[in-house]
Amino acid sequence: MHITVWNEFRHEKKNPKVIKVYPDGIHKVIADGLHEHGLTDVGTATLDEPEHGLTDEVLAKTDVLIWWGHMAHDEVKDEIVAKVHQRVLEGMGLIVLHSGHFSKIFKRLMGTTCNLKWREAGEKERFWVMNPAHPIADGLNDHFELEHEEMYGEPFGIPEPDSLVFVSWFAGGDVFRSGCCYYRGQGKVFYFRPGHETFPTYYNKDVRHVLANAVNWAAPTHGPKIPVVNAKVPLEPLPPYED
Amino acid sequence: MHITVWNEFRHEKKNPKVIKVYPDGIHKVIADGLHEHGLTDVGTATLDEPEHGLTDEVLAKTDVLIWWGHMAHDEVKDEIVAKVHQRVLEGMGLIVLHSGHFSKIFKRLMGTTCNLKWREAGEKERFWVMNPAHPIADGLNDHFELEHEEMYGEPFGIPEPDSLVFVSWFAGGDVFRSGCCYYRGQGKVFYFRPGHETFPTYYNKDVRHVLANAVNWAAPTHGPKIPVVNAKVPLEPLPPYED
Amino acid sequence: MHITVWNEFRHEKKNPKVIKVYPDGIHKVIADGLHEHGLTDVGTATLDEPEHGLTDEVLAKTDVLIWWGHMAHDEVKDEIVAKVHQRVLEGMGLIVLHSGHFSKIFKRLMGTTCNLKWREAGEKERFWVMNPAHPIADGLNDHFELEHEEMYGEPFGIPEPDSLVFVSWFAGGDVFRSGCCYYRGQGKVFYFRPGHETFPTYYNKDVRHVLANAVNWAAPTHGPKIPVVNAKVPLEPLPPYED
Amino acid sequence: MHITVWNEFRHEKKNPKVIKVYPDGIHKVIADGLHEHGLTDVGTATLDEPEHGLTDEVLAKTDVLIWWGHMAHDEVKDEIVAKVHQRVLEGMGLIVLHSGHFSKIFKRLMGTTCNLKWREAGEKERFWVMNPAHPIADGLNDHFELEHEEMYGEPFGIPEPDSLVFVSWFAGGDVFRSGCCYYRGQGKVFYFRPGHETFPTYYNKDVRHVLANAVNWAAPTHGPKIPVVNAKVPLEPLPPYED
Numbered sequence: 001m002h003i004t005v006w007n008e009f010r011h012e013k014k015n016p017k018v019i020k021v022y023p024d025g026i027h028k029v030i031a032d033g034l035h036e037h038g039l040t041d042v043g044t045a046t047l048d049e050p051e052h053g054l055t056d057e058v059l060a061k062t063d064v065l066i067w068w069g070h071m072a073h074d075e076v077k078d079e080i081v082a083k084v085h086q087r088v089l090e091g092m093g094l095i096v097l098h099s100g101h102f103s104k105i106f107k108r109l110m111g112t113t114c115n116l117k118w119r120e121a122g123e124k125e126r127f128w129v130m131n132p133a134h135p136i137a138d139g140l141n142d143h144f145e146l147e148h149e150e151m152y153g154e155p156f157g158i159p160e161p162d163s164l165v166f167v168s169w170f171a172g173g174d175v176f177r178s179g180c181c182y183y184r185g186q187g188k189v190f191y192f193r194p195g196h197e198t199f200p201t202y203y204n205k206d207v208r209h210v211l212a213n214a215v216n217w218a219a220p221t222h223g224p225k226i227p228v229v230n231a232k233v234p235l236e237p238l239p240p241y242e243d
Numbered sequence: 244m245h246i247t248v249w250n251e252f253r254h255e256k257k258n259p260k261v262i263k264v265y266p267d268g269i270h271k272v273i274a275d276g277l278h279e280h281g282l283t284d285v286g287t288a289t290l291d292e293p294e295h296g297l298t299d300e301v302l303a304k305t306d307v308l309i310w311w312g313h314m315a316h317d318e319v320k321d322e323i324v325a326k327v328h329q330r331v332l333e334g335m336g337l338i339v340l341h342s343g344h345f346s347k348i349f350k351r352l353m354g355t356t357c358n359l360k361w362r363e364a365g366e367k368e369r370f371w372v373m374n375p376a377h378p379i380a381d382g383l384n385d386h387f388e389l390e391h392e393e394m395y396g397e398p399f400g401i402p403e404p405d406s407l408v409f410v411s412w413f414a415g416g417d418v419f420r421s422g423c424c425y426y427r428g429q430g431k432v433f434y435f436r437p438g439h440e441t442f443p444t445y446y447n448k449d450v451r452h453v454l455a456n457a458v459n460w461a462a463p464t465h466g467p468k469i470p471v472v473n474a475k476v477p478l479e480p481l482p483p484y485e486d
Numbered sequence: 487m488h489i490t491v492w493n494e495f496r497h498e499k500k501n502p503k504v505i506k507v508y509p510d511g512i513h514k515v516i517a518d519g520l521h522e523h524g525l526t527d528v529g530t531a532t533l534d535e536p537e538h539g540l541t542d543e544v545l546a547k548t549d550v551l552i553w554w555g556h557m558a559h560d561e562v563k564d565e566i567v568a569k570v571h572q573r574v575l576e577g578m579g580l581i582v583l584h585s586g587h588f589s590k591i592f593k594r595l596m597g598t599t600c601n602l603k604w605r606e607a608g609e610k611e612r613f614w615v616m617n618p619a620h621p622i623a624d625g626l627n628d629h630f631e632l633e634h635e636e637m638y639g640e641p642f643g644i645p646e647p648d649s650l651v652f653v654s655w656f657a658g659g660d661v662f663r664s665g666c667c668y669y670r671g672q673g674k675v676f677y678f679r680p681g682h683e684t685f686p687t688y689y690n691k692d693v694r695h696v697l698a699n700a701v702n703w704a705a706p707t708h709g710p711k712i713p714v715v716n717a718k719v720p721l722e723p724l725p726p727y728e729d
Numbered sequence: 730m731h732i733t734v735w736n737e738f739r740h741e742k743k744n745p746k747v748i749k750v751y752p753d754g755i756h757k758v759i760a761d762g763l764h765e766h767g768l769t770d771v772g773t774a775t776l777d778e779p780e781h782g783l784t785d786e787v788l789a790k791t792d793v794l795i796w797w798g799h800m801a802h803d804e805v806k807d808e809i810v811a812k813v814h815q816r817v818l819e820g821m822g823l824i825v826l827h828s829g830h831f832s833k834i835f836k837r838l839m840g841t842t843c844n845l846k847w848r849e850a851g852e853k854e855r856f857w858v859m860n861p862a863h864p865i866a867d868g869l870n871d872h873f874e875l876e877h878e879e880m881y882g883e884p885f886g887i888p889e890p891d892s893l894v895f896v897s898w899f900a901g902g903d904v905f906r907s908g909c910c911y912y913r914g915q916g917k918v919f920y921f922r923p924g925h926e927t928f929p930t931y932y933n934k935d936v937r938h939v940l941a942n943a944v945n946w947a948a949p950t951h952g953p954k955i956p957v958v959n960a961k962v963p964l965e966p967l968p969p970y971e972d
Contacts, residue, residue: 115470119474130663162402167640223858234364375712378707383710398861416898418857605960645888714845
């Protein structure tokens with residue numbers, strides 16, 4: 001299984017607070033976390049590379065794409081978004097993180113605004129498991145927590161998830177559907193909330209555990225294609241029909 | 244409740260077979276069907292009117308929009324689609340019919356290809372009720388049928404419906420999820436399969452019954468908006484946090 | 487529409503704290519709340535009446551049944567539970583409140599343990615709307631709250647709801663799926679969390695608003711029956727088959 | 730992974746037509762099919778064994794239980810059903826086949842009647858894939874078929890599936906949700922329609938492929954337990970509360 005971690009990689013070049021936490025970029029730390037879980041075939045790609053690092057070759061070999069973006073969603077070229085979209089619908093897994101809720105690719109896949117509330121108060125976030133039978137909850141306790149995170153609050157402008165795995169509690173009084181699974185075409189999409197750039201979220205062992213589970217869940221299966229087909233000949237004989 | 248029936252209204256101007264069935268346009272016959280069910284505040288709008296008949300004023304007063312399109316999806320202006328999209332997410336009901344599965348508005352709301360198989364063999368279509376508790380199945384028997392329809396076949400490239408009300412059986416050997424409900428933002432969307440332009444589908448009493456039920460189901464409710472909000476102040480006091 | 491409010495009505499006879507809040511029983515206060523919303527055809531029934539007040543006659547005329555029970559779930563006779571179960575599957579709406587999660591009827595309809603965490607600390611509960619398009623969220627803001635309630639926490643041992651309308655935030659660190667919709671047979675079921683007997687929850691205007699919305703949503707529609715039928719004769723001719 | 734194939738094993742002792750197709754019992758042929766797919770740790774259990782072959786020891790070591798029953802559902806002891814139920818809610822996968830829709834265990838897990846139509850006309854059944862992204866559709870084409878099967882028809886008295894993988898087309902004019910996934914507690918349940926005792930269904934390569942996929946999907950994961958817990962101490966400090 002080949003995983004590509006895509007990162008906008010801008011905050012980590014300008015913001016001293018972010019540089020301190022992620023000196024080599026968020027993508028590097030996410031990839032390290034996957035390595036810990038035996039997922040070793042991991043590449044990275046970033047916004048400022050040619051084609052955002054998502055060449056046809058890279059997309060073709062990617063089984064699961066992880067997406068982190070925030071301040072430069074608009075700079076992601078529409079043609080690259082279209083290719084990622086097509087690959088997801090053809091089976092490539094997609095894991096969208098945190099502020100990626102406003103990425104072009106996530107909004108296109110959801111069909112909704114993906115709006116939400118937010119608050120940067122470094123408050124506690126506690127993730128509660130809603131669906132203990134789901135593979136993404138494998139090996140978890142009933143909850144885990146992050147001492148400091150940005151808050152995201154409901155209502156969150158998404159379709160009802162095909163499975164809701166986590167809901168977050170925030171100390172400041174909000175809740176959020178923080179782990180959402182979707183089937184789209186032949187592909188699987190998981191939105192996972194945490195990961196504000198100023199907090200060491202992607203070093204956290206539970207977050208890494210969830211990411212590894214999510215990659216395994218989102219890995220491509222090989223169901224039938226969904227083509228546009230003029231099925232001229234019926235599979236069964238039809239009675240005569242006068243047009 | 245104000246309903247607007249939108250129709251591309253092109254087939255009915257050129258194709259003698261269609262003109263014979265729908266001399267005043269599909270929209271006229273759909274509107275007649277709604278009248279029969281006591282839904283009397285019904286307007287129509289068509290592609291070739293200015294702004295496709297969907298001015299800001301019309302959209303603002305429309306509670307439920309019905310959409311029939313086929314050969315000219317690409318001629319629907321992106322800016323009008325964007326307005327309809329926004330109105331749906333703000334609560335306006337949307338009922339997408341038949342070949343409208345490939346309309347810009349439906350594809351944008353679904354986020355998927357909306358691909359499918361099709362066959363024009365005038366074969367029998369039988370609609371089976373999957374969810375007898377759903378308001379759209381109110382007053383129906385376990386199935387109803389249309390003697391001659393175009394076939395649509397699976398796999399259909401849509402998200403799993405939030406409720407699946409009908410599955411169609413086709414004489415030629417196919418099945419199709421022919422009545423699909425979705426919540427999107429503050430709005431409700433219903434995809435209803437039948438209605439090929441060469442068949443008198445919208446004169447059928449069961450089809451009319453379903454359309455009336457669907458309009459009533461999709462009528463706006465007034466839940467909370469889903470804005471982007473910087474919720475600067477937490478609702479509950481937070482412990483001190485050193486950034 | 488005829489509504490029956492069923493209450494165990496035991497706490498209100500022995501516990502001075504409860505008597506103070508609900509001197510005439512929880513059912514009386516729930517019924518009062520429905521009256522406020524124009525739902526005036528409301529009867530009540532309680533555990534210690536003959537057949538728990540749920541005679542065949544009462545069940546036959548009830549469109550929506552509201553259920554509050556806690557300390558005496560085991561005293562509800564299996565034959566009455568079986569009748570209520572059958573009526574729900576035939577279309578009667580059912581609204582299960584608070585500790586009713588452990589009622590025989592709810593567990594039978596869910597097929598799961600319906601286990602949960604709880605804590606009586608009189609803490610704040612804040613209800614967040616998850617599905618702003620759902621009729622049960624009609625007229626609500628993005629949240630409402632109760633100053634003091636018993637806490638229920640996840641994981642909650644229920645099937646994933648067909649629509650999740652509310653998630654509660656609790657001051658002590660928990661979340662809970664507090665408004666859950668289910669289609670079951672021809673009927674609709676809504677689980678609504680709040681209503682511990684020592685708190686004046688059913689006097690609260692938002693809670694009453696939700697209950698009225700829920701009754702309207704759960705009202706019977708008249709979809710097809712789901713019988714056991716030997717459909718000896720196929721609807722379409724079959725090719726010869728040698729057994 | 731240890732799989733147990735449970736079979737009523739009565740038809741195969743009395744009905745010459747069934748004996749001809751399944752001389753050593755349906756369970757034997759199902760187990761053979763799993764072997765072909767590399768699932769080799771497979772035991773069997775049948776109704777007439779002590780404790781129906783489902784001793785505590787067998788249940789404790791079973792990861793996925795496959796269930797075929799028909800004429801003797803009522804002879805399955807309630808205490809065994811209760812144990813199977815508990816094991817499913819604790820994580821054991823369950824695959825219910827064909828007439829097992831009326832088994833005590835399936836009805837208990839669904840909470841509904843599980844009623845349906847049926848017809849023994851040896852007609853063609855064609856399985857269409859609805860969710861090409863689901864692991865149970867892995868490696869399949871858009872449809873597969875069985876030349877002769879018993880028909881099951883809608884409406885089927887089940888909860889809406891958490892994912893609908895297959896819908897069957899029947900030559901005689903019916904459709905059926907023939908592959909239905911459910912999460913229940915920590916466990917996963919898959920209902921798979923085909924397998925009438927007089928047809929060689931479980932020798933079919935596509936059916937065997939689906940069964941192997943289903944076993945892998947239903948295999949236990951280790952999410953959190955869903956206990957009844959008095960969580961006396963809040964995770965977060967609460968303001969003082971005067972009872």
